[in-house]
Amino acid sequence: MAQEGNRKLSAEDWAQAALNALGEGGLSAVAIEPLAKRLGTTKGSFYWHFKDRAALIEAALATWEQLGTDAVIAEVDSEADPADRLHRLFAHVIDYAAHDRVELALLASADQPPIAAMLRRIADRRIEYVAGLLREMGMPAAEARTRAVVGVSIYHGFNHLARVAPESLPGTDEQRKTLVDATFHTLLP
Incomplete structure (x- = not known):
């Protein structure tokens, strides 16, 4: 070696x-x-x-999937309350979008078969996770799924903004908290 x-x-x-x-x-x-x-x-x-x-x-994609999805879900799941988990999830992903460029690079290569398959699997997992949190909060399944798609789309929007207009994302902890709260409330009826 x-x-x-x-x-x-x-x-x-x-x-x-x-x-x-x-x-x-x-x-x-x-x-x-x-x-x-x-x-x-x-x-x-x-x-x-x-x-x-x-x-x-393939090994790099597996590492990214573990760090970018599995580890995040495990961290968020330490919260008992589903609303707290959802809020913590968006706090994490907004921070991640501001600092990491791997997901955008992967999205730019989404036409490559191994990347496309992984991105599809991860998107499904993330949507299902958010939908599960919303269902735990009492939301009907169909509405939870729709709102979960919106939530994951918001996350992808943060990633895009971090790449093309990073100054539009919050710079201070207080601004980031305001954005997290707004995102959280967007998903709730």
């Missing part, structure tokens, strides 16, 4: 480096030689862990 500094690199290190490159320059930025250079290693380290670039992209 190759080393970064004095540490042995893992497949997870490569996947994270691929995600970072993806967020900075899109799918085309996920290239083995530049990643090896960034990690301070050789291409041999890459081939120790992955068969090819497609396998690295």
Whole structure:
């Protein structure tokens, strides 16, 4: 195995480096030689862990799915009250949209089959999670689903604004809280 500094690199290190490159320059930025250079290693380290670039992209997508959806849901689920979970979810995703570019890069590559399948799966999971929270709050299933689609769409709008007009997103904690509250209330009848 190759080393970064004095540490042995893992497949997870490569996947994270691929995600970072993806967020900075899109799918085309996920290239083995530049990643090896960034990690301070050789291409041999890459081939120790992955068969090819497609396998690295698959690992990076799995990492992103875990961090961007699974971990967020687990964190939010620590709240007992579904309304508090929903509010906390939007606080988290508004902050995420302001600081992370990976999801936008993935959306820009949504025509690529492995990315399209993952994005569809994640969108369904996120919509179902928000709909479940709304149902727990007493909303009928059909209305909960519709409002969940609106909520996930709002999140994608935050991501887009962070990319094209970052100054339009809140800069202070108080402004961010106002935006989170407005989003939360938009979803409630």
